[in-house]
Amino acid sequence: MLSPDNILIIDDEHQIRRLLEITLSANGYKISEASTGKEGLSMAATSQPVLIILDLGLPDIDGLDVLKKLREWYLKPIIILSVRSSEEDIIKALDIGANDYLTKPFRTGELLARIRVAIRQSQGTSENPVLNFGSLAIDLSNHTARKNNELLKLTSTEFSLLALLAKNEGRVLTHQYILKEVWGMGYIEQTQYLRVFIAQLRKKVEDDPAKPKMLNTESGIGYRFGS
Amino acid sequence: MLSPDNILIIDDEHQIRRLLEITLSANGYKISEASTGKEGLSMAATSQPVLIILDLGLPDIDGLDVLKKLREWYLKPIIILSVRSSEEDIIKALDIGANDYLTKPFRTGELLARIRVAIRQSQGTSENPVLNFGSLAIDLSNHTARKNNELLKLTSTEFSLLALLAKNEGRVLTHQYILKEVWGMGYIEQTQYLRVFIAQLRKKVEDDPAKPKMLNTESGIGYRFGS
DNA sequence: ACTGAATTTATAAAGGTTTTATAAGGATAG
DNA sequence: CTATCCTTATAAAACCTTTATAAATTCAGT
Structure with missing residues (x-):
């Protein structure tokens, strides 16, 4: 579980999780999944992902609150993936501590590139074999x-x-x-x-x-x- | 010139530069401007901005080449602002070293929020160059x-x-x-x-x-x- | 299993070739 | 005109190849 390239997906839509799981796995990432805010918060603590992909429309807790809670201790990148496309939501999320914000439907290639950007920034330099x-x-x-x-x-x-x-x-x-x-x-x-x-x-x-x-x-x- | 919150805008469209100048100035940033790639590269070296906003459609050099040249030594955030919205362009720019990518027309509030994210991150990982x-x-x-x-x-x-x-x-x-x-x-x-x-x-x-x-x-x- | 011959391997050292260091003069651009 | 870059020339160093010989290993025949 403590893989160095573990990504946590917090999203209640099963289809999205499945799509992300396939796409990210194919690109060499390990995946953890959570379908509620509560579950997501606890999994972030246990699986220590290098990056979190967070949906704002969760069934139990508002996504922005999950983001806020995460940012109390989680310092690595968080990318928001949401159907909400209003400027207000985007600004709020970014100002609370998100690193990036993509609106659904999203392009997987772009998401992958933005994940690379985020991980690149948080890591700085990587080690060689x-x-x-x-x-x-x-x-x-x-x-x-x-x-x-x-x-x-x-x-x-x-x-x-x-x-x-x-x-x-x-x-x-x-x-x-x-x-x-x-x-x-x-x-x-x-x-x-x-x-x-x-x-x-x-x-x-x-x-x-x-x-x-x-x-x-x-x-x-x-x-x-x-x- | 060496203001701690100086942002460099590299864009050949006068209107865009003017809009950005007004918006960013109103939010407390100092602005430097360049209308060509060559000018942009030299201004980046002299004015040492905390962030660069780069248009890809420049008259002299291709924006991606400007980005590549900048990244040889410029380690602070670069945000791409472009009319090109194809996934290929976005991925390329992000992988070359851009921190974010916004397509024109853009929403100024969102741009401001993304500027805040970028500057926040670059200060966190405040690696002196x-x-x-x-x-x-x-x-x-x-x-x-x-x-x-x-x-x-x-x-x-x-x-x-x-x-x-x-x-x-x-x-x-x-x-x-x-x-x-x-x-x-x-x-x-x-x-x-x-x-x-x-x-x-x-x-x-x-x-x-x-x-x-x-x-x-x-x-x-x-x-x-x-x- | 032993012996000696044949084969294979280890190693140093001597050319020979390629690669590198460095100075110096000419060309070029600002 | 001056600083910088490009070009050429040559000596020095590093590297590769070859040769020679000793040591180790394999193998056949007893």
């Missing part, structure tokens, strides 16, 4: 690798090789496959390149290059990262 | 950089390059990407430009230009700022 193996950390999007938090000086080829093996942790990769992926189709038979580079990598990555724990060799086949 | 790296400070909105509190004399290209790398601290940026961002799409293969400017920057920024600690080279790939 990092492969971690004990003292070794490989940051694929930054093209950097660290051992004991110290930046390793790897050449481009060395990094490609390390990343390829690490991405396939535990799997044996054949010489040919590695050569094809790192050097290109024309180098499938240059097995010696691979040996030279593996040795260089081990010097930089392993605690004891003579007894490798990460870059393991499978004699006659290829190499394997980790266990 | 100054990047700090030890003795080096880079002020994105002023287009200035200081080393040991002394202003560095950087050309516009040098600053763009430094800012781009600094904004992506720790990440390896490829030659092509840097050339595209700083010089433009047509310069992707002019790697030597980059080398020349990196050398110049290192002379100004590094303690020992021969042993760079900030502007690191990743041979065969590109450059990386910091560790």
Whole structure:
């Protein structure tokens, strides 16, 4: 439930909830749902969503009051989705603390874009995918690798090789496959390149290059990262 | 000019500018105006507005390109005001970095409320647009950089390059990407430009230009700022 | 299971090539 | 005219490839 991309939908219309659930799920968000104001308030507290989509026309509590209550403690984005299109309602909602206001019927693409805006603003910067193996950390999007938090000086080829093996942790990769992926189709038979580079990598990555724990060799086949 | 509640309007329609000027002034904002994209970009740099209202239909540069250029350094809210109401335009603008999107004709009360939301949010996440790296400070909105509190004399290209790398601290940026961002799409293969400017920057920024600690080279790939 | 030969692997080190750093002069725009 | 950018030239550094040799592993025949 405490997913980092969880969105809470508070809306009494089953059809809308269903539409949003499908659309948002398809775009990688996890969904929580509530059909009343009371339920919505309690779910916001328990599921800690990164964003709330709130309908103003709820059966029990007025939407603006729900918004006000939420804003007493909930600091992340709230997007209003409502049939009420009067300027007065919009201004009120925005001034109480909504981040955005869309009138039904809405365009799903636009809603998704506005959700991205809201989340972007509330988060600032997002983290990148990092492969971690004990003292070794490989940051694929930054093209950097660290051992004991110290930046390793790897050449481009060395990094490609390390990343390829690490991405396939535990799997044996054949010489040919590695050569094809790192050097290109024309180098499938240059097995010696691979040996030279593996040795260089081990010097930089392993605690004891003579007894490798990460870059393991499978004699006659290829190499394997980790266990 | 450097009023704390200065709003910049970039719109070629005189009537709209006049309407906004009256409305916003009546609500306590100071106004700067520009009628072309080029003028808007330079005014954004000089008048440092807390918020920018941008029309997409400008006579000289496409509004989306103005938005993109602004977002290279301008971190405060940008609200789009446009006659274009297609979902595609809205999504594009929001994803490029707009905070909100209103279609003309708009309701002034709603615009005012959305301005309040935007300013409220930008103050909440009051990130100063100054990047700090030890003795080096880079002020994105002023287009200035200081080393040991002394202003560095950087050309516009040098600053763009430094800012781009600094904004992506720790990440390896490829030659092509840097050339595209700083010089433009047509310069992707002019790697030597980059080398020349990196050398110049290192002379100004590094303690020992021969042993760079900030502007690191990743041979065969590109450059990386910091560790 | 042991031995020795054959195969495969590890590693250092020596060219050779590509990439980078830097200075300096010419071109250009404001 | 001046600041900035572009271009060229050349030396230095980094990187890749190749070679050589020792070590490890596999395997066949006993």
